[in-house]
Amino acid sequence: MRMILAALALVSMTGLAHAGEACEAKAIDKNGKPLAGAAKSSFIKKCEKTSGASACALKAVDKNGKALAGAAKNSSIKKCEKDAASAPQ
Numbered sequence: 684m685r686m687i688l689a690a691l692a693l694v695s696m697t698g699l700a701h702a703g704e705a706c707e708a709k710a711i712d713k714n715g716k717p718l719a720g721a722a723k724s725s726f727i728k729k730c731e732k733t734s735g736a737s738a739c740a741l742k743a744v745d746k747n748g749k750a751l752a753g754a755a756k757n758s759s760i761k762k763c764e765k766d767a768a769s770a771p772q
Contacts, residue, residue, distance in 0.1 A: 705730075706726070706727045706730035706731050707727060709726075709730060710723050710726045710727055710730075738763075738767075739759070739760045739763035739764050739767065740756075740760055742759070742763055743755075743756045743759040743760055743763070
């Protein structure tokens with residue numbers, strides 16, 4: 684059991700490190716120049732947050748394609764995860 688938990692922790696840390704590198708590579712402005720300072724930090728923080736999001740969180744949108752927020756988002760994610768867990772594999 685400890686080995687499984689250790690392996691999962693290692694995989695998640697590796698994934699986060701990889702996401703950080705990928706986000707840093709994407710940190711460019713509309714003119715193709717690399718971002719710097721606060722703009723770069725903000726971009727990387729947002730990029731890492733979205734790259735770690737579950738598939739259900741990405742599907743939490745309303746009928747017009749706008750992202751859900753608050754209780755509606757939480758409910759949508761919970762239902763999606765429940766449906767995914769009960770789906771035959």
